[in-house]
Amino acid sequence: MTPAQTEEVVARALSQIPDAKAQAALDAGMVPHELGHLWFTHAFWPERPETEANAPRHYGGPGPDWLDEAAAVVLEDEPTAAQRRDQFRALMRGEMVPAIGPIDGRSILLDLPGLLSREHPGLVRAAAIGPEVAAKGGVGVSFTPAGAGPRPDALExxxxxxxxxxxxxxxxxxxRAAILADIAQAVAKGDSVEAWLSNKGADYSLPVSIxxxxxxxxQFAMLL
Structure with a gap:
């Protein structure tokens, strides 16, 4: 990314944070979210190197992208969680959500096998800054622009x-509030989500197949 492009991204981010109160609200959701990614990886893959030859690419740690992201979003503050739920309902009704732009969100939301198997939509963008972060050290934070931007941003x-x-x-x-941890424990041992459902789904009052x-x-999504 060129210096000019960096300045543009920063300017767009700052334009969406008009005052200190809005910044505090953003931090209340973002900080626990990012910590969730770190804690998730350290809890279930403590000994695994961050990169392995021929390993599948992931947005965060070694776990499936949806599970890694779930571990982060469940730690967000209640206003952030409520906003995501409101946006889910709006997309299910076929409405356009300003933070996302014009896109058929309903069909994507209903595609659960897609969620469980796809790469994080921001993986390509995150991978692009990975070498720079690794060279300089520290933690990289990637900003997802709001509004009617490119389709990849909406998909994120x-x-x-x-x-x-x-x-x-x-x-x-x-x-069970800790069900994500139970799934992660099985996945970290080499099980697929499908195998976990087959073996344990009934114990959690869940279906036993994808x-x-x-x-x-x-049925659940349509009743929200």
Whole structure:
């Protein structure tokens, strides 16, 4: 990214933070979110190197991108969680959400197998700054612009919204607040989510296959 492009991104970010109160509100959601990514990786992959030859690419740690993101969004403050839920409902009604822009969000939100298998939509952008962060040290924070921007930006925001709602679904259906940790423990040992459902889904009052999970998810999503 050129200096001019960097200045443009920073200017756009700052333009969406008009005062100290808005900055504090943003921090209340963003800081625990980013810590969630770090804690998730250290809890379930403490000994694994951050990069391995021929390993699948991931947005955060070694875990599936949706699970890594779920571990982050469930730590956000309540106003941020409420906003994501409101946006989920609006997209399900076919409305345009200003922070996302014109896109058929409903079909994406209903595609649960897609969420469980796809790369984080921001992976390409994050990977581009990875070498620079690694060379300089520290932690890199990537800003996702709001508004009717490019489709990748819209898909990133929908990814967060869908992950928040799916985390709610798992917690409500199972009655277990720590269900994401239970899934992560199995995945860290080499199980797929499909295998975990087959072995443990019934114990958590969940369907035991991805197909049945999709059907149950559709019913849940339409009633939100």
């Amino acid at each position: 925001r929908i990814f967060y919204i869908q992950t928040r709602a799916f985390a709610d679904y798992l917690i409500l259906k199972s009655g 197909i049945d999970l999709q059907h149950d998810w559709e």
